Amino acid sequence: MLHLRMLVVSVGVAALPLIGGCAEHSKKDLMRQTNVSMTEAIKTAESSVPRSRAVEAELEHENGRTVYEIELLDANNDEKKIWVDAYSGKITKVE
Numbered sequence: 001m002l003h004l005r006m007l008v009v010s011v012g013v014a015a016l017p018l019i020g021g022c023a024e025h026s027k028k029d030l031m032r033q034t035n036v037s038m039t040e041a042i043k044t045a046e047s048s049v050p051r052s053r054a055v056e057a058e059l060e061h062e063n064g065r066t067v068y069e070i071e072l073l074d075a076n077n078d079e080k081k082i083w084v085d086a087y088s089g090k091i092t093k094v095e
Helices: 027-032 038-048
Strands: 008-011 015-018 021-024 053-062 065-073 079-085 091-094
Touching: 027 053, 038 053, 038 065, 038 079, 038 091, 065 091
Parallel strands: 008 053
Antiparallel strands: 015 021, 053 065, 065 079, 079 091
16 A cells, blocks of 8 residues: 655756757656556555655656656655656666
8 A cells, every 4th residue: 555644746857958959848648658557656666675665756767768757755754755657667777
């Protein structure tokens, strides 16, 4: 069961620099590139850090991939950031 004290959910629009200009990814464009729901991504992130809870989740385009950036607080209230691939559901980065 997913237990959250507070979850701020936002869908970010990231800019991807291109030669001769800049293209923005709309919310719809990002959502079309997902195969994993935000709830599933949060569960994946929380299960990777024992006794943690998500406090923020954002869908964004980073390094050519659509990912969920999830901010967690662990049992000591230390912040962890986990990136979950929005297509495969695999963790791609941890900070």
